[in-house]
Amino acid sequence: MATTKHRFNELSWPQLGLLIGGDGLVFIIFALLGRSSHGLSAEQPLLAAVRVAWPFFVGWLLVAPWTGVLRQHPPLRMIGLSLGTWLVALPVGLLLRWFQLGRSSPFSFALVTFLTVAALLIIWRGGLQLVDDETDDIINNATEPAGKRGRCPPVSLITREHETRCSFILPDSDSAARSGMIHLSHPNCQLKR
Known part of the structure; x- marks a missing residue:
């Protein structure tokens, strides 16, 4: 999860x-x-x-x-x-x-x-x-792919002055990212384990 x-x-x-x-x-x-x-x-x-x-x-x-x-x-x-x-x-x-x-x-x-x-x-x-x-x-919701809205894990966008980043904490496998459950559209998004 x-x-x-x-x-x-x-x-x-x-x-x-x-x-x-x-x-x-x-x-x-x-x-x-x-x-x-x-x-x-x-x-x-x-x-x-x-x-x-x-x-x-x-x-x-x-x-x-x-x-x-x-x-x-x-x-x-x-x-x-x-x-x-x-x-x-x-x-x-x-x-x-x-x-x-x-x-x-x-x-x-x-x-x-x-x-x-x-x-x-x-x-x-x-x-x-x-x-x-x-x-x-x-x-x-804007960071989720159109067909997956509501099923993707929530994204945490942290804005401080002019810096924006989002992070995901996933289980050991990155199959969720490969299967299209997560859409990392922002250049500063990172996958964390």
Whole structure:
């Protein structure tokens, strides 16, 4: 049976920027939703939302590197890590908010904040990982011969900056490759035993 090595957990700088930018957008959307649900209007609603969101986003950024949430994971693992990270980052954000406002926040605010941001993080991070996994499947299917789709062993394409390689780990015989079960169309593909 053929097995493949899964993609790297590390994100490229553009991927990391996209992930953190999306996280920041989650916190701004949370603040915009909260302000609109309370009927608060400001001359600069985006600036007001940033003022509300920044303590929580900074708390998130302080905790995230330590929990592994800034790496690639399967969708369910990413959702679990994101929720765990948010559970730890929320008190940090509430503390920063306390310094910002000079008063503590009621428990009901903390609970609604946790639930709202958790839902938004599930949508953002889970959705991003699902799209990423679908993209991997599309790339993997493109490397299979037309008549063999669905029967070939999965291909692991690892892209890091401008380097792409794929690898297969096969049993001792390369009869699978000779029989046409595997199509090595990329110049950097290698058979590994």
